[in-house]
Amino acid sequence: MQKYPTLNQNQEFDRSITISNMNLSHMGYKNVEGKNLFERVKGFQNLMGPLRQQKIILYERRNMSPPAQECYGMDDYGDIFYGINFASADYLGLCTNEQAKEAAMNAAKEYSVNSCGAPLAFGASKYYMQLKEELKDYWGMNEVILYSAGWLAGFGVIKGLIRPYDFVVMDELCHNCLTEGAFAATKNVSRVPHLSLEAMEKKVSEIRTANPDACILVVTEGLFSMDSDYTDLVALQKLTMKYEAFLLIDCAHDFGCMGKTGKGVFELQGLQDFSNVLLMSGGSKCLSTNVGWVACNSYEVIDYLKFFSSAYMFTNSVNPVQCATALAQLRILNSEVGSRLRVKVLENYHYMKKELNARGYQIIGYPSPILPLLIGNELVCRVVTRLMIDEGIHCNGIEYPIVKMGQARLRVNLQPQHTKEHMDTFIETFHFCFVKATQIVQESLEKYQLALEQQEQTQKAKDNQNKANFNDNRMELKKPNL
DSSP states (O other): OOOOOOSOTTOOOOOOOOOSOSOOOSGGGTTOOOSOTTGGGGGGHHHHHHHHHTTOOOTTOEESSOOSSEEEEEOTTSOEEEEEEOSSOOTTOOTTOHHHHHHHHHHHHHHOSOOOSOGGGTOOOHHHHHHHHHHHHHHTOSEEEEESSHHHHHHHHHHHHOOTTSEEEEETTOOHHHHHHHHHHOSOEEEEOTTOHHHHHHHHHHHHHHOTTOOEEEEEESSBTTTTBOOOHHHHHHHHHHTTOEEEEEOTTTTTTSSTTSSOHHHHHTOOOOTTEEEEEESTTTSSSOOEEEEESOHHHHHHHHHHOHHHHTSOOOOHHHHHHHHHHHHHHTSHHHHHHHHHHHHHHHHHHHHHHHTTOOBOSSSSSEEEEEEEOHHHHHHHHHHHHHTTEEOEEEOTTTSOTTOEEEEEEOOTTOOHHHHHHHHHHHHHHHHHHHHHHHHHHHHHHHHHHHHHHHHHHHHHHHHHHHHHHHHHHHSOOO
16 A cells, blocks of 8 residues: 655654544534623534544645645644545646646736626626636526625525525535525425435425415535435426426536536436526536536526625625636536546546445445545544545545434545546555544444443442431431430
């Protein structure tokens, strides 16, 4: 097994852990109460403090070099590491390509560095307008509105169009931006079991029967990133038409990397009727930028969003450098190079899945640049992620509440440029770290159980002593006065 060098070569990491309680989720601290806003959040550190002391909270690792297939990184604790990058969501590996860097530099020279206003207040640029036009052409849609981030697009389109008397029906695993947008827009939000067309139709039918004149928006994703799966979009669009509903598809994780020309899962499945469809996506996965957008064949819908989507109106425009970068990447997606990259990243997926399955590990979902590697136990997942960094592999552990409790996993982000050696090293390293992490957690659980038994025995001895003292005092009180 190849071990990549770090800048901490003389340091031997002790990754044993001490379990002080079995509360593995931070969500119990969400609904804190009390009038003192600052004081009431301090209890959260009772959970986070010990985890940070043991260096198994890895939320703010950072790049120390371009996030290519191999790169430097640093964790929260100042440890610098080098290794293979399976953490960055750069599905076609375009972040270091020369065309995009040159486009960014040229835009900076031409426009300087600025974000001088919202789109409605002299904030756009020629690159901004060109990006809209080329996104429309690429997706084959009549109109596009740009947002300053993918999250803003998902939130902004729902909040901008849906009113308190409308209804939203969404897959239970829809992204946070979609659920936040829905609940900010209306209390009439229903979440149905993941990928269940039967449950979706039942709920939409119930709403339409009870509310014949109401607007219903059905929300799903092209590719659900944590499970790497998707619904039947053609059947879902027909279902929405049947009940005079509308369909929003979040294509953030399939745009650029799925489908013959990279349009997304809707292209892969052959969806052609967009008469009641809104498409939404972001540039963070294949365009190397934070830009987001919504597309629709209705001019009136997009024009309405410009005035009633606060996430658009009250946010500064995507700056010229980002727009020029996105344009350069989009042109690669729409080229023969893009086609070859899409084929190669799926070849890498199939190789990794076959080899991991052969070793008894479970891969969730369908072929995509995302390979969810199931671990199960949250604590094992944290330790595996930590150990893999020590061994020179950057990867992301995913746990509750992002996925269900007991379904923790590694979200392995593949790139076409990952070599067989990269993938073989990942597979060997993961197996080594999983076995070691399981042993570490098992030993820690045994110590925790022993500590509980000792506490119980100590408490029982105290209770017996208190009882004896109570009986002695009672007998003393019963003695007659002489």
